[in-house]
Amino acid sequence: MTEEQNSNTEFGSQDSRDSHRHELSYPSQNWSLEMLLRRLKALDDRRDDKFASVLGAIGEFGTFQWRLVALTFIPSILSTFFLLSHHFLLTAQRPYCNTSWILQVGPNLTEDEQLNLTVPRAPNGSFLTCLMYIPVPWDLDSIVHFGLNYTETCKHGWIYPFAHTRSLTNEFDLVCGNEPHEENGQTVFLSGILTGSLLFGFLSDKLGRYPIILLSLLGILIFGFGTAFVNSFYQYLFFRFFVAQASVGYAICSVSLVMEWLVGEHRAQAIILQHCFFTIGVILLTGFAYKINHWRLLFLLGGVPMFPLICNIWVLQESPRWLMVKGKVEEAKKVLCYAAEVNKKTIPLNLLNELQLPGKKAKASILDFYTNQHLFKVVLAMGCVWFTVSYVSLTLSLKMKDFGLDIYFIQVVPCITAVPARLCCILLLEYFGRKWSLNLTLSLVTFTCLSLLFVPEELKSTTILMLVLGEFSMAGTVSIFFIYTAELLPTILRSTGLGMVSIAWTAGAISSLAIFKQTKTQLPIFFCCLCCILALCFSSLVPETGNQPLRDSIEYCSRDSLEHKDKSKDSSKVLMAEESMCDVAADSVLTKNTMFNAMTLKSETDSFLNMALEVPNRESPVQLPEDHPS
Template structure:
């Protein structure tokens, strides 16, 4: 019986067809970071105070400064209070000036934003004072959408295929992302953003199996991480867009509309041939394999295609296998934990871009710049050190950076930002490693279900991360301590996972990945690996 890896070797492990496929899968990821964390730049805090136009009825000729001085209390620092006002009275202007106002109340007629600026979510929907936490809460609710997507997309992709789920997700993200720009109130904004996030989750999850199931063993990390480099480039694009477009509605359109340019995917995006084989769709799988071989200028031996018929009986799997089978249960629990702390530290740092003391656009740009080498370095680190060590060490570094930040004085903005950037480097690299590692640990028949389940853990972390930030009102060190401590613990747990470097992808749920280790030395090496081995032997 032919192994599917033999067919990939015949087609070409990472030739023109696979490179074009990786490019196709990468383009949507340029836009995804905007949909996930772009709201941070729509709720930047600005000076504001209560609307006290009631006094204009008795003093229409008052200057703005006189109006504020008569109607707003001052804080201990001498500045006008931003969230309270003197209670309106039925006095004439002379009496108000003579006796002054004493009773205060919360803003009852809205707020005024004196600085000239473009409309933002904060100013248009008054996300200030008692409504200030709504920004973080809405970010958490959008992460609920990512969680729902992870719950739905994984099993659905294993059932109906990778291609249709990805196409539907792309359409949903672009359509609902565009609708967000035209909504009249904040409640509708939160609801539609949650739906849009569900589609974004589908893109993140479904690109993974298509990238890994079409390439050879040695090229799996490169296929996944090249696409993740586009995520890093999307972070840079987010910094540029948000800096250049301050009107939140125009920014939302600019971050959503480009996805419609990818409508041609309907005709060119292939299905996973490996998935088709596991579902018994042999003829369709052969069609894709022959097309890939033709583009790569290769020829598949007829006897290999004939033997492919035997693969049609691959036993199907269920998401319950992840809980019933001992080796899969261990992998699932630890990888879910790894994804959870990945999401916690990644979103904890990303969403706190306004809290490090430097210009938020500069900080976001630094975050994007450092993500790119983080994703690229992963390709080489995974090749040199394997999956387990890289996953564990990166999580430990990200967690330690957060813990060190706790001990830095708040006025040391540059030092804090540098540590945060290092933490973001490790967190982004760790996230990429998790995608590669998960795709290799779970068998084909439930790969999407397994990755989706782990992704759910990351989305729960995404929901929790903004809420943890609210704890800083009790002590500024609490959020970073939680992010750092949990991440260090998750990194230590990863040392319990099996290694999957240069091991063929499992197709059914019966095979323990530990058994695959015995084949480690028998797999063909790439030319680059042969050169490395020869140079080491000479030394």
């Protein structure tokens, strides 16, 4: 019976061991457990981040942070007046050659009579825009009786009798062979974006965020406000080049500064709201362009508010993360104490003393984007995404214009849909993280472009609806892209990396203009689909950054890349460790059962032994009385 009980106990322990092992072999399949472990790891990472602790002590989003973020909103609104006003300044016109010479012989002629006598007509009866009759030394009666026969090109400029507004086209005579100046304007603008992104991104990492923001705001003020006083189209191009540089420089530096001052989801919310205010600026610009009759007033309206903005620039403070990376510990502590004073908080002395200069000063250069595996992967992947964003956005805009839609409709309707799109990204980033949110918006763009390939052009309303949906999804992609890229890059090279990625934006815009003007088929939309698929593939190369501290040095990136490289090896080790833990747990249970059985058996054996010892004592000879007969 004892053997049977032991065998049952052994069998039961073996079953429990197998079932226990089956339950604990694959804990990684439990999604809720993974989410819990991920959140716990994020909390540990955040607790290890000294800056996150200090920023939490001064208030994660107090008065200081509100002023910082609000001050970045205003230039975002005003920059639209200098970046996008070009669309409203080059309007289609019906010009005619200036033939005021005939007024010397007929000063009382009406405008229609002057055109009828001096401008030739097309076969359909309309006046030609680029030809005029050669002037003759006749009197008015002779000209009316015999008429003029010989024509030439316009020698004394053009007149615009049907123009209701003063634009670049009718002020600088960008007609009759001078239209290529419009393409020159786009080329100059893209050149300014290209050089400005590289120059200001490099200077921001070398000199700091605050001085470069001040420099970019001064550039917007001088060259943006000064555009209202140019005397020629070439001067306009000169000012437009530098205002494009200053605007993209401000965008890069402001994103870096806001990201480094805020923690957690406040970073994403601030960048998204900044983009929403940029969209509001586009709507305001469109409304003013529709109402204002002179193009110079647009630049005056955008430039005048820059003066009080420059006067309040002292509200901004340098990034403490950048100061620490550059070894300026005391300056970083002063800036943090100032922020705590504004928020009416007190930083514990032990937290402030933890901000110490690392033993080895961080060094980095632009060559690290080639030598460092993590940085190279980030720039390559996000550059592909930014190329796709630029190419698809401009192609969809050109497609709308190709349908003959009004320029005001093209600018306003996508902007109205962009605001809710960007606000929805706040929820996406909170629940799905950066990587999956970017993939989701890119997938929506891909679906829209594929739909445009199969929608017949005869269904004009359906096509316009799909184009607006594409603009909706592109707005969300842009906001997520900026947040994701800034978090992937280290502090020491954050602005430089954003500037390098912006090169891809210029390349995408140039490619879109070149391809769309060469063909009128569905080929540009097909390339949109192809670019979106490539962007989805490349975006899978970079890791998730949600709920993680910002990187400060490239050494951390190198260590992170090595960990990512050994990810599969580590996962196998984890599985082996989990299985061994299960074996140990089961063996411990078996050992306890065996010990219990052994103790039970020992107790039983001792009892039998005592009984055996008592029997001989009972069988020993008993002393008989003396009188008993033997």
